Amino acid sequence: MTWTKLDKFCLVAAIAALLALIFPLAGVDGDTGKQVAFVGDIPGLAAAMALSVIVGSAFTWLGARSITAGMIILAVAVFGCWQALSVLYDHGVAGFAGLGFWLFILSLWAFVWRGIDVIANYHSLDRTKQHLANFVVPVAFGVWLLFVWEVVVSGFGVPQVLLPPPSMIGERFVNSTDILAADFHQTFVKAVLSGYVMGCGSAFIVAIAVDRVPFLKRGLLPLGNMVSALPIIGVAPIMVMWFGFDWQSKAAVIVIMTFFPMLVNTVTGLNAAGKLEKDLMATYASGYWSTLFRLRLPAAMPFVFNALKINSTLALIGAIVAEFFGTPIVGMGFRISTEVGRMNIDMVWAEIALAALAGTAFYGAVAYIERKATSWHPSFRVRRH
Amino acid sequence: MTGSVRGPSTWTRMMSGQTGPVCVVLIALLVLWYVGAVFMNAPTQIDRYNRADQTWTTGQLIEDTLAQDRPILPAPHQVAVEMYHTIFAIKITSKRSLVYHSWVTLSSTLLGFGIGTLLGVLLAVGIVHVMTLEKSLMPWVISSQTIPILAIAPMIIVVLGAIGIKGLVPKAVISTYLCFFPVTISMVKGLRSPQVIQLDLMRTYNASKWQTFWQLRLPSAMPYLFASLKVAIAISLVGAIVGELPTGAQAGLGARLLAGSYYGQTIQIWSALLTAAFVAAILVVIVGWCERRVLVRMGVKS
């Protein structure tokens, strides 16, 4: 077998794990002047490292292509991650992690990447299996990112007021569900949804009007592009000044933010119908509305959905930022800006996590509807290359 | 000119282009703005009359609403005067010059835009070529944008400051974060835009991945790239401005905006805002110009 055929990731994993056994696990405690921990004293970790060396070298030669190999590798990685966390917190390595520890993390990284790689390239005709694989890959990747965050923050002893570890954020999240729920209701349900519907809806209607009047199209669109480049930070305080402290001013900011992407996309979409198709409708002497509903709006749908997707993330961000400029004392943006000042950074991150979850779910919902509504579009057909 | 007018008149020609309609719409907006200014400023003005036990006429009211010191909505001419003073009537090295502040913002905008574009393109290349990256990274790229970066910008500044990175770079980092996303998304689309038949063609030549990339994927992606660059440059300006807010009293359009709102000086806010919009427009126009140059070189139908 030649060098090039060796599985490089597994090789890296094996070598890094081997070196991890040799190099010091942790540094010296500044106060006591003693070495914090030795690999030899922690059987679980030693086992995990040894296992990594064995499995890594085995798959270096065997090659890790099958789904079972991927599963085994991921299982080893999970065990390793668990041991690494336990070393950090149960053996006092947090804040003192040394070269050996980081080498082991590198080894785990190589394993995780190889495992994810295998599953990502998994093809099955069984739809549920394929869906499961497609779901596992990003989740595993995300969990890995969280793990790295946790380990880096704890390992280097980063102050909590700068960046708390995810475990702490998770704990705060679970313990503050009532506050989070109230904030979510204020920001998302009241401000985001209403602003989103008003902004996208009005832009859609204006787009159809603009499309009918070419003069407006030529006059409004270039300005529209300029307005969408306006920094909303500047607009937000003005909206608070005009529409008051409650959700209405946030909805207004969202309307401004979402209006122009929707307008521009819809107008573009209304012109997306091919010349040939328009000619076809002309041969039927089809009227304006008939052509609009039968040809131009369906052809515009991919563009409309594009705007809806962009706006779904913009809307949440807009609401949160607008809350920096004045709110009643509830809401996600309010909480974020207040809790920073109170040094409750874990609460800040819990809100950020909530925002990310809500935003992703919102985006996902729109994308799902898009898939259902425009399944005819070429981008949803099977790609072969 | 005498005799018959040949071809369309100047008026119709102007109106069928873009400048004419834009001007008309602008004028309409201006009128609306004036009307809005009168209506929004009237209550405080009337309050003021009442407090001073002063009688007033409608004409006087209109005049006064358009000349308030701290109007709720400043009149266009007030903003214009302020902009004239801070742009043209003052040395550009002065701290009161908007040109100076624009430059401060612009430098971090451009740095962030550069890094963001590079990052965006690299990510897209990775995602298009490596299935694992597509499946694992792509969902997170989308999720990353649902994090209100604007809300954690102050913390980013502090964290970067803690590891000794100060000045231009933290602001550019925020720009980068905002502007890599549209670039990645469109580039992924663009790099995938070659038709199956074109990819098959390259396969029949047994072209390598890199050859296919340079000869086929990248040229096909050009229109997508430029469309996203226009969004990215505007958004990276927003990022730079956001980055300037937490650093409070330091220079830049963001600092101007903040100082304006801190002291309730709406005229200053609006002129900073309009300047930002102009800078954004100019940047977008420059990108558009580059786009045309590139596309012409690529032989695309004008």
Place this chain on the structure above:
Amino acid sequence: MPASKKAVVDIKKLSLTFQTADGPVYALSDVDLTIEEGDFVSFIGPSGCGKTTLLRVIADLEQATGGEISINGVTPHEAREKRAYGYVFQAPALLPWRSIERNVTLPLEIMEISKEERVKRAQEALKLVELNGFEKKFPWQLSGGMQQRASIARALSFDADLLLMDEPFGALDEIVRDHLNEQLLKLWARTNKTVAFVTHSIPEAVYLSSKIVVMSPRPGRIIDVIETDFPKDRTLDIRETPEFLEIAHRVREGLRAGHSNDE
């Protein structure tokens, strides 16, 4: 030519110039042509000579820049508003979000014909082009030839008196093509429709037409109009007759002359 017959399309000194960035493109010049009721006129000529353009002028999809044209005595614009013709484009032009059946019923929907009637007519038209069974499929699930057939069915579904067909059978294999030729002839014989038909195939032109118009390369001019007098209910056998071969020869010569003109 008996003067009694009604002129469906009447073209006099028609010319059309496209203004493009590289200067004007003379697509048609000085075209004179009369198509009478019940005629089957084929247009044949080198690629880019203006056949499509001529059909588009008749259909009011393009404005002539000179000369006169009338359809059933009115302008093309009025004719279009009266839905005087069915048009089959060179490409299928199916709407990707509609199933095959709903693509075929599209014109009927626009003309506000009742639902049952629509479905009935679509069934008939699809049967004619042998696409029954594919009603619920979407365009991209069909091969190119099938798509083209669907677009023919769509034009037939609403029974216009004038059919404008731009290379409708280009993407089809010979057998299907022969079959559709036959079907088209039958339809023509039965209904006394007027057909204007663009093709690249000389045998097809000769087989189908009552009149063959040979065009020269750009600027498209008519260089020969050949009348045939095969009966309307002709069969494929006539292709072996000397008369057929002679006409085919004449068309070929015309075309060749045009080509050499060109170079």
Place this chain on the structure above:
Amino acid sequence: MPASKKAVVDIKKLSLTFQTADGPVYALSDVDLTIEEGDFVSFIGPSGCGKTTLLRVIADLEQATGGEISINGVTPHEAREKRAYGYVFQAPALLPWRSIERNVTLPLEIMEISKEERVKRAQEALKLVELNGFEKKFPWQLSGGMQQRASIARALSFDADLLLMDEPFGALDEIVRDHLNEQLLKLWARTNKTVAFVTHSIPEAVYLSSKIVVMSPRPGRIIDVIETDFPKDRTLDIRETPEFLEIAHRVREGLRAGHSNDE
């Protein structure tokens, strides 16, 4: 068949099934075929019968799901890596941002051939398809037929021993088509290339080939292989020979049989 001739393409019991959301599509089934060095093989069959698919399998653009195939004794994949063939697609597939000349030199660039050589070869290939003078034009400035010719020139430019051509002349008018047929024959006679050629035109298939493969509708099977023995330097006149007409008749019958099988 003299056993001495080298088999360029050797296909045994080949079958290919597409897995689609609506269930499997059987595109090819049980195809046996040998193409020998210097053969000119035409594939003819109804639309959607798998001609393109078969060519794509030979070119390693599609993986067979059963059976065996070898090109020059190696797998299609290896053959592709050796750049053993030139492929002309059904559509022109020109890169819109390259001038015609640079489109033609694209494969040469990828094969890292020197600049002068590239230009020289492009000149020759463009001359062959009568596109000299259009080197600096961009694809959209050419009519569909001219684009197709440019794509043929591109495939010819790098002088592969095996040519795979998928309906290369579909979009051309008869005169140009005849001309290109002649050119292709000349090239073939001169160079001893092996050609696999898909067409819908029976006369074209008979005129060009040394072997005609007639295919049946889906799932594509070979229903007849007809060998012709016209000389390599045949001219257009042979079309009037009874031998020609007889072969054409046999092909037509084969096609017809396939069609009736279908329904």
Place this chain on the structure above:
Amino acid sequence: ADEVTLQLKWVTQAQFAGYYVALDKGFYEEADLDVTINPGGPDVAPPQVIAGGGADVIIDWMPSALASREKGVPLVNIAQPFAKSGMMLTCLKETGIESPEDFPGRTLGVWFFGNEYPFLSWMSKLGIPTDGGDNGVTVLKQGFNVDPLLQKQADCVSTMTYNEYWQVIDAGLSPDDLKVFKYEDQGVATLEDGLYVLEDNLEDPAFVDKMARFVDASMKGWMWAKENPEDAAMIVLDNDMTGAQTEKHQVRMMKEIAKLLGDSAVLDEAAYQRTVDSLLSGGSDPVITKEPEGAWTHAVTDKM
């Protein structure tokens, strides 16, 4: 020279004139110090900055500093140039608010971001809930300016004697139109603008010495500024990078600030205890939960 980085609590304005004067007049240089002053802003939390190593010494309000100390940032007060609080609640007379008894049912604007602690202790001392119920007050997170009052979105807003109050006046209201409640007068004053460092650093005598020189030079700056308010304001203006401040406003601010300054930088233990008691008395949700230990030291001021 020894390097010192000072993180301000807010943007460059006369509130921090003493430091800018000391820098400008070379007092720091004389003390062999190389001082960098970093302005703050609405979203800059000085405790976070110092915890991240971005500053050696910060200016903060004591409630916020003590709360941060409980959250694990070991801040220690080393000097307290401001003896009095400048916080107040400014109400429109026309709303009919005469005394704190009138608050229930009203809408009050409050600054958050760690600045809300004095208000919260005041309200809990008054026994007024802040949850927006009928017998409580509705609290708004007030933005950067006094617009909510001018536009009658709130009945009262928080103001500083030296800053926002004058913005209200500049907006055309006269002092007669307003009813102000100074925290000092209400007996709920807490210590503002003190200098804080990290506890660990104080173990290093060199650092203590450096801080002693720094506080000393700063106080010199303050005294100079108190004497020359106009010139001090101009120095502040010179250091304002946004170019947004006006001379009139800064001179006025300097004069108001002068009234808050103490005679020395030494922390008054009684005032400290008052602040702590007020914060501890926060009812169900006190700002700090237990008596802080080691949150201040005279080590620095003693060395001056």
